[in-house]
Amino acid sequence: MSLLSQAVVSGVLAGGLYAMMSLGMSLSWGVLKVINLAQFSFILLSAYFTYQLTVSLGIDPFLSILVCVPLFGLAGMALQWVFNRIRISEFESLLFTFGLFIILESLAATVWTADFRRLSTEQNPYVSESIWIGSIALPVPQLAAFVAAILVAFGVRHLLRNTHFGRAVRALAQDRDVAVAFGVDNGKVSMQLAGLAAGFSALAGVFIAMSRAIFPGLAVEWFGIVFSVVILGGLGSTLGTLIAAVIIGVVGAVATVWGGPPMAPLAVFLVLIATLLFRPEGILGAARRDT
């Protein structure tokens, strides 16, 4: 029972990290209609920045959030400015950002080489620290990612439901042309949202650097899990993204314990397929309008 409980908790917390990695993509795709693969690059580069800041300056890796989130938020805004300028379509955005993804991956390989980079336990003591609830361990980096994912998911939900900015975003998501006709500043609002999305990806990168080794090819490994979470949760739904990520994390963890680790992807994709059979729009896909 202890093993299963620990596996479930581990899966829930892993789900938090998956959610953090997926929130930017979900907002970008669901609301801005941009399938922004550069979000993966933001995660990767943010992880590298966290590594470099911690190694070079000796700072606490958590403090790199103060650098990475605003920096990549600005990068996201700049990228959205380009998208707005060229009025990019959904499909075009996939091609465009795939190119950008390749460029940024190559850039990372040039700067940090293809070698593994991993913060040592001396630089990153959190990697081996846990908070205990009885006999159940909650590893600190994963717990931090989970808490951040909850705050972001509910924070964005509140923002979109209860603020003028949120109403503008929802209007754009429903019908961009009509929203613009009614005075919504598409350029400004979409750039702000893109900045938020990129900032969330950067936050995920900080947690990645704190919990595992990084190398340039790592970002490709996230495609499957992130797209599964985004589609299962429902495009643009932050709460749906969080729920989907936790489901995927728990299903994967329980399958690991019961059937062995190779069963995890099988179980996850079975759940994904089964869910989409009954809810093609995703868990909270119908709630796209209020995210």
Next chain:
Amino acid sequence: MNIHRARRRPTGSLTGAIALLAVLALVLAACGGDGTADTTAAASPGTTTDGGTETTAGGTETSTGGEEAAGDPIVIGSTLALSGPLAPTAAIHKVAGDLFVEQLNANGGLLGRPVEWVVLDDESVADQAASLYERLITEDQVDLIMGPYGTGAITAAMQVAERYGYLMAQHTGSLTYAFNYGCQFPAWPTGRYPNVTNPELVFDALEATGNPPETMAFVINQFPGTMFVAYGYPDSGDAQDAQGAVSIAQERGYDVVLDVQFPLTIDDWGPIAAQVRDADPDFVYLGGLGVDAPNLIAAMDALDYQPAGMFVQWPAPGPVLGAGESAEGVLSVTAFEAHPPFTDDPENAQIAATFEEAATEAGITYAEMETQASASWAAWQTLVAAVEGAGTLDNEAACDYLVNNTIETIFGETSYGTEENNYYGDLSYVKQVQDGDWWVVYPEEFAAPDHAIEYSPEG
């Protein structure tokens, strides 16, 4: 409703932007990739030795009579996983190959001619490696080939080499039972049956402490090589292939309390760590590679669990050390470490020192010469010895030379024999993390000075 667009869509700009980005992406992706080759050549062949045509232990001091390398370059083609999941380790092979070719050219080249190494990026994909070797041989018509990195790529490339009769020296292919091409020459001294000799070595080392474990947990990466060492390959028809670390442990009387496999890449180590903690073995045998070890160690640390002992098959050495105190005592196997007695030979010491310098310059985090770099070096030595020995670029003649002669590599005298797929014996040693660094600790005669294996089931 007819809605006026706020701005006319500048389709020309979009097309231009995407085209520009696509070109940039292709150029960058192809840097060293399948479109553009990364080459190392004789920029300025320097000094020569006057040792006739004999290949020395260092392997780089080959010469053909004391003359500077001259004439058209000899082109050696290969792929490496310059991108993708195998890239972190392939980067070591790139540094070793670059350095070897540079030194080779500085010492008279090959058969008196400068050498140019053309490296293509197989992106860690075996099929890609096969098609690139096909291209190197048929279109680029390279004179010689060098093996790629990664068992999958090596297996794929070997089929191409066999089809065209090219000699293929290879660094670290681990499916020894499958490599039956007579002109493939494995540099990594694992022996034909690493599935037997490797576990035997590790268990011998544990038993040499006088206080071996009673219970063991096996956590095995589903990478073909680690699966072979852990479980053997019963389908080959060779009885020795059917054994593996798990069955050998059971034969030796160890109680296997956990036997779990995991995919090549895994995001969440928590559930596996929980299973190990639940089994609470005296010893964890991690059939892992790359960063599996530090990932599992961190996940076990988070559960406040440290096994009394742990072995990892083929780790990236640097990240293991990064795990700090928790990595103390971790065991692994190696073919070479940059400390005595391996560096007692001044030439080996020089190679190790030069490699460390080059690897540091290339940004490799763990720059010391160990298994990967030494196997890479030995592969190059093998290729050069074959050509120098045969005195020709004819691949068949070079292959015959290796089969019928003894050569010297960084691992010592090497005699290839086709009866065991050209594997010439397991020269593995057990190394251990002690005081924050790797040291060979077993067998005793190869242990670093003042180092011996440390293990107790009590932790």
